[in-house]
Amino acid sequence: MPLVDTLPVGSDTAQWPVWSTTARIVVTEPAALPSAVDAVQAALGAIDKACSRFRADSELRRLESAAGRPVTVSPLLARLIEAALRAAKRSDGDVDPTIGSALCGLGYDRDLALIAKDRSFPINGSTARLVVMPAPGWRHVRLAGRELTVPAGVRLDLGASAKAYAADSCARLVHERLGIGVLVSLGGDIATAGAGPAGGWRVLVQDRPGEPSCTVALSAGTALATSSTRSRRWRDGTRDLHHILDPRTCQPARAVWRTVSVGAPTCLQANTMSTAAIVRAEAAVPWLRRQKVPARLVRASGAVLTLGGWPAEKGPAA
Amino acid sequence: MAGRERGLRRIAVVTGGLAVASIAGSLAIATVAHGETTSSRSTSGTGTSTDSTSSTSNGTSSTGGSVSGTTGGAQATSGGS
Secondary structure, X not given: OOHHHHOOOOOOEEEEEEOOEEXXXXXXXXXXXXXHHHHHHHHHHHHHHHHOOOOOOOHHHHHHHHOOOXXXXXXXXXXXXXXXXXXXXXXXXXXXXXXXXXXHHOOOOOOHHHHHHOOOOOOOOOHHHXXXXXXXXXXXXXXXXXXXXXXXXXXXXXXXXXXXXXHHHHHHHHHHHHOOOEEEEEOOEEEEEOOOOOOOEEEEEEOOOOOOEEEEEEOOOOEEEEEEOOOOEEEOOOOEEXXXXXXXXXXXXXXXXXXXEEEEOOHHHHHHHHHHHHHHHHHHHHHHHHHOOOEXXXXXXXXXXXXXXOOOOEOOOO | OHHHHHHHXXXXXXXXXXXXXXXXXXXXXXXXXXHHHHHHOXXXXXOEEEOOHHHHOOOOOOOOOOEEEOOOOOOEEEEOO
């Protein structure tokens, strides 16, 4: 059972499935909940249409026919790509949007729910899928205003940054439009805007029910993201794969960490650091120290390491 | 003779300076070592360890500043499932 399904859904809360995960919003004014849901669903729909890798009619997919020529993109896609490039720069390339072809090559070329249903999934461990090679590299993607140039043959995957950007923008949208405090969670990528409840937004951080956990208070207007090597997994016949690729090899990052959670002023920043930490493996610890952010890292063994003022754990042993 | 005394005095000053620098260096190394030991110490028997390097060695606090401990029912989750 997904962790979020263990929580009650009160009059101030709504949740629904989206992008192979769960969207959950919590508002400070229950009367405004229906309007908040409408706003968030419309915004998520627009983002999906702009940058989904899985629908042929998305603006991102249509870019592939440009074959290296500059293209004027919509303001929304420009913002999403700008966010992805910012994440790449901040992470020194650990979060790289040019891994789209590699993900497709590994079999993650459709919604995960469809992969799980498809028993005749064609990947069977052929050697072609095990080639270790670096991603084309985010520095080859040029964005000047709304003019985007992607090298021919390069497929973009905005998955690492788009969900976090969506959480940030949806929280901001609800607050600005309705004047209320709101928490928006997209599969554990959490953004908040406006005034929060007394003591902050309460977030349960835990890998799975029954495992070590802590409930943290998230200050109003701040964010939290968790990246995981345990979610969004699939099997290619010989290997279990997960969706966080090391751009240097275009293979799933070594699962030194089961999950990494990071608190930051925005969800994009938090997600960039949590994803990069997974890619960096052991080197994530000194890197996160230098970022001076609160972070919780769960080893493959289940042991928990906390950094930067993250509160101590409560709950059963790892 | 006076020149020899000046030379001896200079040697004494340099030797003393080196001794002071050595002691200061040792204290600095000991301080850093103490900080590292503290940061790697487990805070409980549950497999959880807390790294406090950012507050013990350089006196800075998190720029995230967004997360603190709390109790009560959670309103959202963030995790690995």
